[in-house]
Amino acid sequence: MKIKIEQLTKKYNEVLAVNNLDIEINSGNLVSILGPSGCGKSTLLYMLAGIIEPTEGSIFFEGTRINEVPIEKRNIGLVFQNYSLYPHMTVMENLIFPLRMANVKKKQAMEEALVISEILRIGDLLKRKPKELSGGQQQRVAIGRALIKKPRLLLMDEPFSNLDAALRVEMREEVKELQNRLNITTLFVTHDQEEAMAISDKIILMNKGRAIQYSTGEELYTSPNSIFSASFIGSPKINLIKQDVGLKIKHKQVGEQEIIGIRPEDIIISKDSKIAKDDLQGIISDLQNLGKETHFKLEADGIILRGLMMGNFQFSTGDKVYIHFRRVHYFRE
Structure with a gap:
């Protein structure tokens, strides 16, 4: 799904959380929203999701303005930092919950869950409850629950921040492989430059509510357009x-x-x-x-x-x- 953002702004009293963004995201791309804490990256994601209402500007999905479209009708999948799994439900029950809420018959929902569980390598965990799973397994279940509805847009907000360093690397590789296989437009919020560089087709680098640079990771590194871009990308930092x-x-x-x-x-x-x-x-x-x-x-x-x-x-x-x-x-x- 192609996304177009025009003059998008979110203002809280006198604070501009997102300031006049103009961005186009091609269908099937994985785009990271990167920047320091408080730069507006999660606010942007939540406006795309329909959780936060823009103060000004427009959001278009495949040419259709969706500002007033409620979250349940935007055909999106959401994955958050906390896994938000239902503790009293098994993995299977967590996976089929969105389909059951959409009145899909239980048999069909379970068939869909089996397919997604094999893709995410959690097929042997379907009878367990969240407390019996590792952090990485819980995150796979959360991703599966977001994907089971076959959304046209996947939105991920710092999904790996609760995982250790080695597991973060493993999970980001899996997400990139999964996104390529499903060819689903994905926006991925992170403060980790290495994570963004590793998985993204393009990166929106934000600071103080503005998009400072929107380009590939390679362009951000080799051709930074500002001191902020040059300083934020690269380790050790640029002289x-x-x-x-x-x-x-x-x-x-x-x-x-x-x-x-x-x-x-x-x-x-x-x-x-x-x-x-x-x-x-x-x-x-x-x-x-x-x-x-x-x-x-x-x-x-x-x-x-x-x-x-x-x-x-x-x-x-x-x-x-x-x-x-x-x-x-x-x-x-």
Whole structure:
């Protein structure tokens, strides 16, 4: 299902939770809504669901304005951070509940539940109750309950935040595979940049109610349109150097109100020779060996840079090095 959002705004007294959004989401895409706490990402999701009413603007599903359409008629599936399973019901009863509420006969509802349980690998859990399930199993049941109605749109609000790190990775891989198989338009709210980058066709990066950048994860990383985008995406964080340092990089003198951005992994260091004639000289002031990668800190021309190198690191604290930048970003304050 294709979604179009026009000048969508939600205002609480003087607070703009969502501020004048214009976005189109193609049918079958998985789009993450990413941003810090309080940026408006869940508010946007709940307006799409019909839980929250917009203050201004319009939402279109396949060209039809749905602002006044009640939640039960929007043909959506919802998955929340808390699993919201009925504790007194078995997994089977939880799965068929939405169909039974829609007056689907029990036999047919159970047949549908068997199909969805096999897809989600919970077929052997159908007789258990939620308290007998792990967190990951409960989340699979919650996803199954959202999908059993065969919705045209799946909305997920921080669905894996209660899971441990390893299980989060496993679940996001499963959700991406499931979404591809079913070809269902999906919006996925998260504050985790790695999660968004891993599963999304596109990402809506939000801050203070606005969509700062709407693009693929690769574009967000390689071509950030602002200091906020550059700083939010990437770990370790991008180095930001203000114009008053007077640093000259790649034959370009940094101008007034201009800020240079250099990602740690774009810093190349060498002991013996320059890669380019305008390379800087500096000293390694700190090292942190993390196994597969080493984080290092450089002091050069009165500035501090944080770098990252994969594999075997052949340098030591105090080494004098030449510093080359593989790629440089330029921003205005």
